[in-house]
Amino acid sequence: MTIYLDHAATTPVRPEVVDAMLPYLTEVFGNPSSAHAYGRRARAALDEAHERLATRLNVGPREVVFTSGGTESNNLALKGAAWAGKAHGHRIVTSSIEHHAVGHTLRYLEKFGFEVVELPVDRYGRLDPDVVEAALTDRTILVSVMLANNEVGTIQPIGEIAERIRSRRGVVLHVDAVQAAPWVDLDLEALGADLVSLAAHKFEGPKGVGALYVRHGTHLLAQQHGGSQERHRRAGTESLALAVGMAAAYELSCAERPGTVARVRGLRDRLRDAVLAVDGAELTGHPRERLPGLLSVVVTGTDGSAVALGLDLEGIATSVGSACATGSADVSHVLSAMGYPDDEARGALRISLGRTTTSDEIDTAVAVIPTVLRAHRSGEAVLAADPLAELQV
Ligand SMILES: Cc1ncc(COP(=O)(O)O)c(C=O)c1O
Numbered sequence: 001m002t003i004y005l006d007h008a009a010t011t012p013v014r015p016e017v018v019d020a021m022l023p024y025l026t027e028v029f030g031n032p033s034s035a036h037a038y039g040r041r042a043r044a045a046l047d048e049a050h051e052r053l054a055t056r057l058n059v060g061p062r063e064v065v066f067t068s069g070g071t072e073s074n075n076l077a078l079k080g081a082a083w084a085g086k087a088h089g090h091r092i093v094t095s096s097i098e099h100h101a102v103g104h105t106l107r108y109l110e111k112f113g114f115e116v117v118e119l120p121v122d123r124y125g126r127l128d129p130d131v132v133e134a135a136l137t138d139r140t141i142l143v144s145v146m147l148a149n150n151e152v153g154t155i156q157p158i159g160e161i162a163e164r165i166r167s168r169r170g171v172v173l174h175v176d177a178v179q180a181a182p183w184v185d186l187d188l189e190a191l192g193a194d195l196v197s198l199a200a201h202k203f204e205g206p207k208g209v210g211a212l213y214v215r216h217g218t219h220l221l222a223q224q225h226g227g228s229q230e231r232h233r234r235a236g237t238e239s240l241a242l243a244v245g246m247a248a249a250y251e252l253s254c255a256e257r258p259g260t261v262a263r264v265r266g267l268r269d270r271l272r273d274a275v276l277a278v279d280g281a282e283l284t285g286h287p288r289e290r291l292p293g294l295l296s297v298v299v300t301g302t303d304g305s306a307v308a309l310g311l312d313l314e315g316i317a318t319s320v321g322s323a324c325a326t327g328s329a330d331v332s333h334v335l336s337a338m339g340y341p342d343d344e345a346r347g348a349l350r351i352s353l354g355r356t357t358t359s360d361e362i363d364t365a366v367a368v369i370p371t372v373l374r375a376h377r378s379g380e381a382v383l384a385a386d387p388l389a390e391l392q393v
Pocket residue numbers: 008009068069070071072074099101146148149150176178179199200201210
């Protein structure tokens with residue numbers, strides 16, 4: 001059985017979450033917009049899912065919009081706020097290390113005349129709130145900064161960034177909290193953002209469902225038109241089972257977070273020490289302000305894709321960086337923005353632990369991962385790790 005150390009890509013759905021969803025895939029099948037008893041029952045369950053998720057986020061139930069996942073939440077937030085703000089300005093400020101669901105959406109908006117300013121980050125992937133403040137002009141309508149990076153796990157000082165933006169009337173702050181959600185206590189009232197994106201599959205909920213928090217009073221244009229679902233912000237018959245699953249998964253994640261964070265951080269640190277003992281290995285991302293489950297490194301003299309493939313053959317699932325970028329020949333835009341030259345960035349490896357990771361699994365990882373990395377550095381592993389190489393000989 002392969003050891004799963006790629007929780008930043010996605011997590012397994014918890015059995016309790018499957019149980020919570022099942023009635024809404026079977027007997028409670030009504031359309032929440034129908035007026036009859038079936039519809040009313042579905043509506044009550046959907047309202048409850050809003051309520052439960054909102055309570056955990058410390059916001060109002062009407063401020064939560066269920067979507068199909070992190071990508072849609074980011075698209076709705078950015079396009080919705082950009083079009084809504086166009087009369088006031090066209091400048092959008094973001095960081096240079098956002099997930100493509102933000103970066104590519106903003107690139108799309110550029111085609112319509114929006115000016116997108118990508119701010120630099122430091123060697124650890126941190127954005128300086130002063131730099132954000134300096135980038136704001138009276139034409140700025142939107143700032144989008146992720147709470148935690150998906151490749152290197154660095155956590156941004158969102159509270160301080162929000163503080164700098166607060167005095168600027170009309171500037172909407174969007175935060176992609178997709179990676180942070182399982183690990184960081186999200187009090188959205190206190191965070192100070194206007195729009196926050198979440199995805200259930202990062203915290204042991206089902207794939208295909210996410211949420212966008214829309215602070216009361218934030219002007220947002222719907223990006224999907226049709227019915228009046230989700231208070232006119234996202235048309236289409238709601239997926240009740242997925243919404244219930246997301247709420248259930250988030251409740252469990254929050255309830256267990258303190259214990260999970262402490263335990264997983266301990267396991268991650270044990271693995272980190274073993275991996276950093278390999279010559280040429282360097283931790284990427286911030287040494288302290290980082291997600292507890294995420295270990296990201298570059299190892300000079302290795303190719304991250306070949307290492308990940310080699311580890312897969314040894315029964316350990318890891319990744320090079322973002323799962324969405326797998327198969328792309330480009331080096332990570334995140335590591336480039338952090339100042340890593342291409343040849344170093346090519347040696348990137350992301351190992352991400354989750355709530356279900358066991359100490360025994362980390363014992364195995366501690367034994368196997370450094371050995372595989374050393375073999376790749378010395379060149380011994382290249383033939384074994386590259387299936388095409390076998391075909392060529
Ligand atoms: C930071 C971040 N934003 C957005 C997404 C996209 O989320 P989804 O896969 O639910 O569309 C991901 C997924 O990996 C992510 O890590």
